[in-house]
Amino acid sequence: MDLNAPRGTRDFLPEEAALRESVAGKLKEVFKKYGFVPLETPVMENIEVLSSKFAGGEEILKETYSLTDQGGRKLGLRYDLTVPLCRVFADNMMAKPFKRYQIASVFRDGPLKKGRYREFVQCDVDTLGVEGVDAEAEILSMVKEAFSSIGLDVKIKVNSRLLLNGLLEEAGVEESKQLGALLSLDKLEKIGAEGVVSEMQERGLTKKQAEKVMDVFRKAEKGFAFLEEIKNANATEGVKQLKELFALLKAYGVQAELVPNLARGLNYYTGTVFEVYLKTGEIASSLAGGGRYDDLVGQFSGKEKVPAVGISFGLDVIMEALKDHGERKNASSAKVYVFWIGDTKKDCIKVIQELRKAGIQCLLDLAGRGVSKNFAFASKQSIPFVLIVGEKELEEKKFTLRDMASGKERKLSVEDLKKELK
Amino acid sequence: MDLNAPRGTRDFLPEEAALRESVAGKLKEVFKKYGFVPLETPVMENIEVLSSKFAGGEEILKETYSLTDQGGRKLGLRYDLTVPLCRVFADNMMAKPFKRYQIASVFRDGPLKKGRYREFVQCDVDTLGVEGVDAEAEILSMVKEAFSSIGLDVKIKVNSRLLLNGLLEEAGVEESKQLGALLSLDKLEKIGAEGVVSEMQERGLTKKQAEKVMDVFRKAEKGFAFLEEIKNANATEGVKQLKELFALLKAYGVQAELVPNLARGLNYYTGTVFEVYLKTGEIASSLAGGGRYDDLVGQFSGKEKVPAVGISFGLDVIMEALKDHGERKNASSAKVYVFWIGDTKKDCIKVIQELRKAGIQCLLDLAGRGVSKNFAFASKQSIPFVLIVGEKELEEKKFTLRDMASGKERKLSVEDLKKELK
Numbered sequence: 001m002d003l004n005a006p007r008g009t010r011d012f013l014p015e016e017a018a019l020r021e022s023v024a025g026k027l028k029e030v031f032k033k034y035g036f037v038p039l040e041t042p043v044m045e046n047i048e049v050l051s052s053k054f055a056g057g058e059e060i061l062k063e064t065y066s067l068t069d070q071g072g073r074k075l076g077l078r079y080d081l082t083v084p085l086c087r088v089f090a091d092n093m094m095a096k097p098f099k100r101y102q103i104a105s106v107f108r109d110g111p112l113k114k115g116r117y118r119e120f121v122q123c124d125v126d127t128l129g130v131e132g133v134d135a136e137a138e139i140l141s142m143v144k145e146a147f148s149s150i151g152l153d154v155k156i157k158v159n160s161r162l163l164l165n166g167l168l169e170e171a172g173v174e175e176s177k178q179l180g181a182l183l184s185l186d187k188l189e190k191i192g193a194e195g196v197v198s199e200m201q202e203r204g205l206t207k208k209q210a211e212k213v214m215d216v217f218r219k220a221e222k223g224f225a226f227l228e229e230i231k232n233a234n235a236t237e238g239v240k241q242l243k244e245l246f247a248l249l250k251a252y253g254v255q256a257e258l259v260p261n262l263a264r265g266l267n268y269y270t271g272t273v274f275e276v277y278l279k280t281g282e283i284a285s286s287l288a289g290g291g292r293y294d295d296l297v298g299q300f301s302g303k304e305k306v307p308a309v310g311i312s313f314g315l316d317v318i319m320e321a322l323k324d325h326g327e328r329k330n331a332s333s334a335k336v337y338v339f340w341i342g343d344t345k346k347d348c349i350k351v352i353q354e355l356r357k358a359g360i361q362c363l364l365d366l367a368g369r370g371v372s373k374n375f376a377f378a379s380k381q382s383i384p385f386v387l388i389v390g391e392k393e394l395e396e397k398k399f400t401l402r403d404m405a406s407g408k409e410r411k412l413s414v415e416d417l418k419k420e421l422k
Numbered sequence: 423m424d425l426n427a428p429r430g431t432r433d434f435l436p437e438e439a440a441l442r443e444s445v446a447g448k449l450k451e452v453f454k455k456y457g458f459v460p461l462e463t464p465v466m467e468n469i470e471v472l473s474s475k476f477a478g479g480e481e482i483l484k485e486t487y488s489l490t491d492q493g494g495r496k497l498g499l500r501y502d503l504t505v506p507l508c509r510v511f512a513d514n515m516m517a518k519p520f521k522r523y524q525i526a527s528v529f530r531d532g533p534l535k536k537g538r539y540r541e542f543v544q545c546d547v548d549t550l551g552v553e554g555v556d557a558e559a560e561i562l563s564m565v566k567e568a569f570s571s572i573g574l575d576v577k578i579k580v581n582s583r584l585l586l587n588g589l590l591e592e593a594g595v596e597e598s599k600q601l602g603a604l605l606s607l608d609k610l611e612k613i614g615a616e617g618v619v620s621e622m623q624e625r626g627l628t629k630k631q632a633e634k635v636m637d638v639f640r641k642a643e644k645g646f647a648f649l650e651e652i653k654n655a656n657a658t659e660g661v662k663q664l665k666e667l668f669a670l671l672k673a674y675g676v677q678a679e680l681v682p683n684l685a686r687g688l689n690y691y692t693g694t695v696f697e698v699y700l701k702t703g704e705i706a707s708s709l710a711g712g713g714r715y716d717d718l719v720g721q722f723s724g725k726e727k728v729p730a731v732g733i734s735f736g737l738d739v740i741m742e743a744l745k746d747h748g749e750r751k752n753a754s755s756a757k758v759y760v761f762w763i764g765d766t767k768k769d770c771i772k773v774i775q776e777l778r779k780a781g782i783q784c785l786l787d788l789a790g791r792g793v794s795k796n797f798a799f800a801s802k803q804s805i806p807f808v809l810i811v812g813e814k815e816l817e818e819k820k821f822t823l824r825d826m827a828s829g830k831e832r833k834l835s836v837e838d839l840k841k842e843l844k
Contacts, residue, residue, distance in 0.1 A: 001470055003513035003722065006497055009464035011510050014522060017460040021450075028443075033778045035756045035785030038439040042431035042541050043465055043499075043527060044487075048423055065466075067489040069540070070531050075428055077465075088433050091425035095802060097788050100436060105465060109492050118491070119464050127788065134767075134788040141775070251768035252775060300425065334457045346673035353563070353674060356455045363457030366519050366549065366556040380517060 008109075008118030016319075018333055020121075023150050023318060024103050027123055030146040031101040034138060036125055039100040041084035043107075047074040049087050052300070063110040077107035081124040082296070082310065089128055090301035096129025103315075115285070115316065126310030128297060133241050135309045136272045136292065137248035143276055143288060143311060144254045152321055153279040154287060156254070159262035160242050161269050161291070163227070166235025167220060167260065171212040177204050179267070181213060186263035188217075220260035227260075241271065270294040272309065278321050287321060288313040335421050336401075337378035339365035341390035348389035351399065351414060358418040379404060385421065430531075430540030438741075440755055442543075445572050445740060446525050449545055452568040453523040456560060458547055461522040463506035465529075469496040471509050474722075485532040499529035503546040504718070504732065511550055512723030518551025525737075537707070537738065548732030550719060555663050557731040558694045558714065559670035565698055565710060565733060566676045574743055575701040576709060578676070581684035582664050583691050583713070585649070588657025589642060589682065593634040599626050601689070603635060608685035610639075642682035649682075663693065692716040694731065705743050710735040757843050758823075759800035761787035763812035770811035773821065773836060780840040801826060807843065 005011045012020060028038075044067075051061050065077040078084055081102045089098060103123045110116065125142065127135040140156055147154045164185070168178045180203035184196050191199065193214050200210035219226050227239045242258060249256055256274075264273045271292035278287060290311030297306035336355070340348035345368075352362050363383060365374055371388075378386045388400040398411040401420065412420060427433045434442060450460075466489075473483055487499040500506055503524045511520060525545045532538065547564065549557040562578055569576045586607070590600045602625035606618050613621065615636050622632040641648050649661045664680060671678055678696075686695045693714035700709060712733030719728035758777070762770035767790075774784050785805060787796055793810075800808045810822040820833040823842065834842060 001474065001722070002468060003471075003509050005464050006466050006468050007491070007493065007495060009466060010462075011464070011506075011513075012460075012462035013510075013514065013516070014459035014461060017462045020462065021460050025447075032755045032783050033781065035783060037436035037755055038434075038443050039436060040432075040434035040439045040442065042427050042433070043529070044428050044431060044541065046424055046428050049425075052423065065489055065491065067487055069429070069487065071429065073429060084433075087425050088435075091433075092435065094435070095799065099785075107465070119466065130788040132788070132790070134786075134790075137771075138786060138788060145778070248768070248771065251771040253772075300423070333454045333459055346670070349559075349670065349673040350675075356567070359455065361454050361457060363521075364556075364560060366552040366554070366560060368554070368556075377517065 006118075008112050010117065010119075019322070020315065020319060023322065024121075024123065024315065026149045027146050027313065028101065028103065030142060030149050031125055033145075034099075034142040036099045036101045036142075039085065039088060039102050041078070041081070041088060041102070041104075043077055043105070044075045045078050045084060045087070047076045050076045050079065050083060060108070063108040065107050065109050079108050080106050081122050081312070082126070082293075085124070085126055085128075085310075086297045086300045086308075089297055089306065090303075093301070096306070097135070098128040099126070100128075101125045115320070117316065121315040123313035123315060124310060125313075126308060128306055128308045130309070131307045133245040133248065133272065135307075136245050136274070137252060137254075139290070139309055139311055140249060140256060140274065141252035141254045146313070147276070147287070150318070150322065152287070152318070154276050155279050156256040156274060156276050157259040157262050158242065158245065158256045158272065158274045159259050160238035160272050161263070162234045162271055163220075163238030163242065163260065164263055166230065166232040166238055167216050168213065169234065170230060170232050171209060171216045173205060173209055173213060181205060181210075182263040183265065185213070185217065185261040186265070188261045193218075217261050223258060238271075245272065264289060264291060268293045268296050274311070276311075283317065283321050285314075285317050287317050334361045334363035334381070334383050336360065336385040336387050337363045337365070337374070337381070337383045338387045338389065339369070339371075339374045341371065341388060344389050344391055344394055347394050351387075351389055354414050355417060355421065358422065360418070360421045375402075387417070428540075430534050432539065432541075441744070442737065442741060445744065446543075446545065446737065448571045449568050449735065450523065450525065452564060452571050453547055455567075456521075456564040458521045458523045458564075461507065461510065461524050463500070463503070463510060463524070463526075465499055465527070466497045467500050467506060467509070469498045472498045472501065472505060482530070485530040487529050487531050501530050502528050503544050503734070504548070504715075507546070507548055507550075507732075508719045508722045508730075511719055511728065512725075515723070518728070519557070520550040521548070522550075523547045537742070539738065543737040545735035545737060546732060547735075548730060550728055550730045552731070553729045555667040555670065555694065557729075558667050558696070559674060559676075561712070561731060561733055562671060562678060562696060563674035563676045568735070569698070569709070572740070572744065574709070574740070576698050577701050578678040578696060578698050579681040579684050580664065580667065580678045580694065580696045581681050582660035582694050583685070584656045584693055585642075585660030585664065585682065586685055588652065588654040588660055589638050590635065591656065592652060592654050593631060593638045595627060595631055595635060603627060603632075604685040605687065607635070607639065607683040608687070610683045615640075639683050645680060660693075667694065686711060686713060690715045690718050696733070698733075700743050705739065707736075707739050709739050709743060756783045756785035756803070756805050758782065758807040758809050759785045759787070759796070759803070759805045760809045760811065761791070761793075761796045763793065763810060766811050766813055766816055769816050773809075773811055776836050777839060777843065780844065782840070782843045797824075809839070 060079050064079050067075050105119050106122050107119050173181050181200050184199040197210040269291040273291035275286040276288040292309045294307045338352050352364050355362050386402045393399045398413050401412050402409045482501050486501050489497050527541050528544050529541050595603050603622050606621040619632040691713040695713035697708040698710040714731045716729045760774050774786050777784050808824045815821045820835050823834050824831045
């Protein structure tokens with residue numbers, strides 16, 4: 001029998017699983033500090049919800065796992081956490097603003113390559129019901145703090161779809177060709193200006209248009225001074241929002257960079273877009289990304305328009321970044337390994353229960369191994385301390401604690417052990 | 423479009439989701455204290471793994487959701503966390519004892535009734551590689567503490583499959599009919615002695631056998647004194663193990679009750695079995711249950727036998743129990759709702775960032791609402807405090823904090839706010 005996890009999925013053994021759990025836990029703490037609340041939705045969704053035209057788009061739909069339940073209902077595994085959020089909000093119409101986080105697996109039956117999996121965890125944080133860039137500013141401040149809480153220093157890149165569209169209009173690109181041009185522009189860092197110009201021509205722009213686009217964007221990179229000269233209505237509104245956003249970010253004490261060609265892949269963004277990168281730049285992919293999508297929720301409810309902004313953290317790429325920067329945990333989460341010698345098992349249990357009562361993570365020898373095997377096990381599991389409960393120790397009411405790093409041993413009372421191991 | 427979660431699955435809105443998250447978090451803390459480490463496995467498994475004859479058995483297999491990936495691989499959604507554990511252990515052969523926990527959704531496409539869902543969360547804790555009842559004793563102590571950490575007082579019922587089989591042999595029940603008899607006996611509390619006797623006859627026992635079984639079990643309920651008189655080899659070994667287990671439990675300071683007819687449904691148990699009930703008895707279902715399954719892991723690896731003991735907590739029934747006993751959280755996890763008056767938004771942001779730095783969960787008005795709307799929102803969300811940052815407050819460097827329960831307002835500096843809201 002094949003004992004591997006299915007192709008494209010993974011088992012996370014304890015060392016990795018503990019680190020993932022710890023990272024997710026720290027992110028959650030920051031989400032809560034900013035007043036976001038959790039939402040849980042099922043792994044399966046009705047296929048009708050997943051395939052509605054305004055959700056993920058053609059490409060993602062092709063990669064949706066589908067199945068049928070015994071009642072003949074057509075279901076699929078969720079491919080993101082945004083569609084379930086929109087569905088639940090449209091169904092329940094919670095008080096606005098509705099600020100939720102969700103950390104959960106999503107599924108895509110797509111081609112595999114390095115860093116792409118068929119089941120992966122997304123950490124999504126979204127604010128529904130706020131029109132102004134107050135929502136963006138808060139989310140970006142939360143993002144900065146979330147990364148800092150796990151020891152990663154990041155830079156934030158920001159842009160506006162309104163500004164992008166405005167600049168493309170300025171360059172004379174017809175509306176039908178704007179999305180294509182925008183996807184090419186998004187690749188500027190990867191394929192260079194010439195690459196962008198030739199890709200835009202493949203997407204149906206004339207050579208003159210493509211060069212004009214590059215020209216406008218080169219100027220745009222010089223910042224707000226240039227941007228304010230543009231008279232295009234979309235661009236003007238985009239610039240106004242970005243300026244307000246940067247002013248709020250200053251109040252939050254958060255730095256961000258305006259990157260006029262930043263577009264992000266998804267169709268549904270309507271305003272601000274942002275991406276978060278490792279500051280040191282060893283990892284080319286973004287660690288998190290998101291933006292404003294004012295039309296999506298309303299399309300689900302069919303009723304009022306509900307403005308929305310969200311960001312998604314990629315747990316896998318974050319774990320990759322932590323491999324280079326963060327500390328790794330020991331295989332066992334235990335602080336101390338405890339074993340007994342002779343006929344003291346039951347007294348040993350009483351000692352370990354005292355330590356656990358004090359909140360100390362303890363691992364007890366369950367197999368009745370000999371002394372040297374016990375030390376070997378504790379060492380292999382990288383447990384920092386070993387505690388020995390023998391008859392002499394019980395008489396003295398002081399127990400032998402070995403520091404596994406230094407090899408030093410001390411005899412300590414239960415009270416002192418609690419202090420030492422806290 | 424149908425905006426509900428698929429039939430048999432659920433959305434957990436923030437209030438409920440926060441409570442579930444908090445319960446799972448507290449359970450995890452106790453698991454870790456006892457030296458258990460996390461394991462993560464995929465939602466999908468190869469169907470070959472799920473359908474192997476030694477895993478869940480016919481009944482569960484009928485309820486397995488199956489699907490096919492684009493490469494034509496046959497997959498299924500996991501129906502428990504025990505099979506994935508056995509697969510991963512057989513695949514990796516980690517150091518023994520291997521003590522892991524996993525809290526995750528499992529899926530069963532079965533008939534729906536009250537308290538039964540198609541996606542539900544199990545919290546599993548298992549010890550692999552320990553032959554003696556040391557593993558059982560540790561798990562039961564952990565269970566007691568885990569329930570106590572969430573405010574539930576439980577009673578633990580224990581039995582042994584060895585003892586059960588021995589008692590059935592004593593009553594003259596042929597081996598082929600023992601499993602059936604055992605499943606009937608398990609229902610003693612539900613259907614009474616007469617019910618058990620008549621069900622056993624339906625399962626092929628003679629009336630004489632059935633009555634003998636009941637007779638033996640009535641005596642067994644009188645405890646170890648009677649049990650020790652039995653000369654049957656299985657029963658004697660079962661009694662020996664149970665006595666050792668009860669002695670260890672005493673050292674752990676944990677009470678348990680011997681219930682000689684307790685069997686549990688699954689085929690794969692080989693020794694101790696246990697179930698955990700709410701002490702006050704309002705909820706008839708068990709909150710957790712498990713036992714020893716010494717053959718399962720070895721059947722996956724095809725190599726050495728790996729003794730194993732495990733318990734599974736049902737998150738749904740625990741949430742049901744907490745509805746009666748535990749406290750409910752407020753809808754928002756925020757401690758304080760903050761809004762500004764006039765032109766002080768950016769200063770207000772600076773104040774809220776100071777509070778967040780101190781670890782306080784804050785919710786900021788993102789919509790620029792008026793004073794009364796802000797108070798109404800905070801009240802509706804059951805947020806305990808409201809903080810107002812106006813121009814006068816900024817001048818004085820003291821900010822108005824309203825206690826929403828009493829309606830009292832005080833003016834406090836940022837430092838005092840930190841102390842007050844911690």
